[in-house]
Amino acid sequence: MRTTLFILSSIILGFTTGGCNGNNQKVPEGEFLIEGYIENIPDSTIVTLCKAEDRRFSAKIVSDTIIGGKFILRDTLTSKEPQQLELMTIYKESFSVRVLPLWITSGAEIKIQGEGMLCPFWEVESNVPEQKYESEFTKIGMPEMVEALNNEMIVYELFRKDISDISIRNQIDSIRNNHVFPLEDKARLRELEYMKTAPVTKVWLEKYYYQVLHLFTNKNPEYSHKDLVYSLYGRLTEEDKNSRVGREIAAYMKMTETVKTGENMVDGILYDTEGNKRSLSEFKGKYILLDFWSIGCQPCMASIPEMEEVGRIYKEKLETVSIGSNTEDRWKKFIKENNMTGNQWNELRSVNDGLAAAYGVKGVPHYVLISPECKVIDIWTGYRKGIIKEKIEKFVK
Numbered sequence: 001m002r003t004t005l006f007i008l009s010s011i012i013l014g015f016t017t018g019g020c021n022g023n024n025q026k027v028p029e030g031e032f033l034i035e036g037y038i039e040n041i042p043d044s045t046i047v048t049l050c051k052a053e054d055r056r057f058s059a060k061i062v063s064d065t066i067i068g069g070k071f072i073l074r075d076t077l078t079s080k081e082p083q084q085l086e087l088m089t090i091y092k093e094s095f096s097v098r099v100l101p102l103w104i105t106s107g108a109e110i111k112i113q114g115e116g117m118l119c120p121f122w123e124v125e126s127n128v129p130e131q132k133y134e135s136e137f138t139k140i141g142m143p144e145m146v147e148a149l150n151n152e153m154i155v156y157e158l159f160r161k162d163i164s165d166i167s168i169r170n171q172i173d174s175i176r177n178n179h180v181f182p183l184e185d186k187a188r189l190r191e192l193e194y195m196k197t198a199p200v201t202k203v204w205l206e207k208y209y210y211q212v213l214h215l216f217t218n219k220n221p222e223y224s225h226k227d228l229v230y231s232l233y234g235r236l237t238e239e240d241k242n243s244r245v246g247r248e249i250a251a252y253m254k255m256t257e258t259v260k261t262g263e264n265m266v267d268g269i270l271y272d273t274e275g276n277k278r279s280l281s282e283f284k285g286k287y288i289l290l291d292f293w294s295i296g297c298q299p300c301m302a303s304i305p306e307m308e309e310v311g312r313i314y315k316e317k318l319e320t321v322s323i324g325s326n327t328e329d330r331w332k333k334f335i336k337e338n339n340m341t342g343n344q345w346n347e348l349r350s351v352n353d354g355l356a357a358a359y360g361v362k363g364v365p366h367y368v369l370i371s372p373e374c375k376v377i378d379i380w381t382g383y384r385k386g387i388i389k390e391k392i393e394k395f396v397k
Contacts (some may be wrong), residue, residue, distance in 0.1 A: 021216065027109045030220075034073040034102070036112035038066060038122065045091040045117070047071045049102070052086060059296060061085065077106050082130050082202065087112075089119050098149055103130035103203075118149055133203040140194045141187035148183035151175050188214065192228050200235050205245045208232060212249050216258045216360055244351055244379040251353030256361035261379060265370045266358040270323065270345040273332050278345055280370070287318040287396050289388075294325045294359045295334050299383040300365045304340065306388045311342050317396055321345055325356065325364070369395060 006091065027033045036047065048063035064071040085101035100119040102110065105128050114122025121138065124131055158172050192211060198204055211229050233253060240246045259266050265288075267280045280288055293300035293306055310322040321343045324331045328348055335344050347354045352361075359368050359379070369378040369391060377395055380387075 006396070017305065027107050029107050030076055030078070032077050032104045032106070032108040032110070034110045035181075036066075036071045036073075036114075036122070038069050038071075038113070039115045040114060041066055041069060041089070042091050043067050047073065047087060047089055047119075048072050049075075050086045050088065050099075051083070053159065074358075077104060080106060082128060084130070084202075084206065087119055089117050091117065100124070101134050101206075102126075103128045103134060112246065113116065117153075118146065120149065121146060130201065130203050133199070133201050136198070137154070137191065137194070137207055140191050144183040144187040144190075148180050151179045151183070189225055189228075192225055192232070194304060195232055195235075197308075200237070202278055205236075205243070205249075209245050209249050212252045213362065216252055216357075248353060249349045251351065251357050259358055259368075259376055259379075261376050263376055263378055265374045266355060266356045266367075268347065268358070270321075270355070271348050272343070272345055273335055281374075283319040284374060285372050287314070287372060287392075288316060288370040289320045289392070290355075290359070290370070291320065291322045291368040292356055292359070292364055292368075293322060293363050295330060297364050301387070303365055303383040303388065304338075306385070308341055310347065310388055310392050313393060314396055318392065319343060323347065323355065325352075367391070373394075 028295055028334055034049070043066060045066040046063055047066060049061045051059055062073050062075045064073055073087075083104045085197055087102050088099045098118075100112075100122055102124065103305045104110075108126065108128055110128070111125040112122050113125075122141065124135060126132070134230070155172050158168055158175075161168055188211065195204060195208065195211075197368070211225075211232075212356065215226055215229055230253070233249070236246060236249075241249070241250060265280060270278045270280075272278050280290075289307075289310070291303070293303075307320055307322065310318065322340070322345065324335075324344065324346045324347075326334070330345065331346050334340075335353045347356065358368075359366070363381050365383050366378065366381045367388070368376060371377050378391055
């Protein structure tokens with residue numbers, strides 16, 4: 001169910017293109033091979049294989065250009081454990097709004113067949129056990145998810161227009177509230193029912209993580225599957241609970257709900273680039289603008305000048321706090337190389353169970369505006385030029 005609009009920015013920065021020459025030899029250890037044949041898809045469509053980092057954006061691994069419906073993706077693999085990667089398609093300014101999860105192992109040879117741009121529903125032939133479980137989950141969500149994604153593509157086209165136009169925003173809300181969300185809810189419930197008896201595998205745990213996450217990020221007050229979601233936690237073994245995904249699940253299970261506008265802010269321990277412990281309470285008495293971001297997220301990068309500008313304009317009343325989510329070394333290097341100003345902090349957590357979880361960060365950039373009285377006064381996700389100024393001008397006088 002993962003939304004991937006923010007992923008496009010992570011991979012569109014550059015593509016390495018592979019060839020489309022067939023290879024009948026066995027795939028050697030330490031490599032994997034993916035061969036695809038897709039009908040009714042334009043030539044020059046780019047197929048990209050990515051690896052999710054910290055669940056917030058995906059880094060490109062390898063890509064190929066579809067010619068005559070064919071593509072080949074081949075690369076090396078150092079880990080002996082099955083790795084979950086993500087495949088998506090891009091054609092001109094259109095791209096798949098969901099990804100096709102692919103499980104890769106050393107020596108894996110995978111064949112993909114399908115039709116059209118909706119890659120999540122392409123058929124995958126693979127001897128990797130996790131991929132077979134993944135395919136079962138995909139079948140569970142059809143046909144509602146196919147219809148939901150077709151509607152989401154319409155929404156994406158509307159987003160490319162002037163979304164400051166209230167009629168366009170109303171149209172987007174109507175499509176999502178009357179079509180996308182109800183369809184997704186039906187598919188989600190069917191998935192939960194299936195999870196009662198399905199084997200608890202790596203794939204099952206990943207699906208469960210997103211079911212739990214949805215409890216705290218959905219805005220539908222009538223969502224009624226909470227008891228069923230919580231009951232499934234009893235299927236986890238101690239080993240499952242102690243795994244990384246298990247600890248992420250537990251972090252959300254302990255939370256009654258994410259912070260909402262009008263409520264008190266949640267504070268926690270963060271670290272600046274010098275390694276000093278920092279907290280939001282340092283700025284009590286001033287407005288605070290939190291910016292959750294990741295390296296490689298193009299909207300995040302595009303927002304930096306505007307973030308720095310509002311920080312300068314409102315420096316007497318407002319503190320901007322940029323909370324990076326990348327590993328310490330990569331984060332510090334990026335901050336230094338780009339001479340980034342303002343409060344550059346990081347939670348430095350191995351799992352997403354801190355402030356990012358408390359504030360319901362599902363995609364980046366994600367913003368939270370806090371009043372001098374430590375009340376949350378606005379929350380929004382995504383960036384377009386001018387939106388930060390608009391928000392600050394509305395609340396900071």
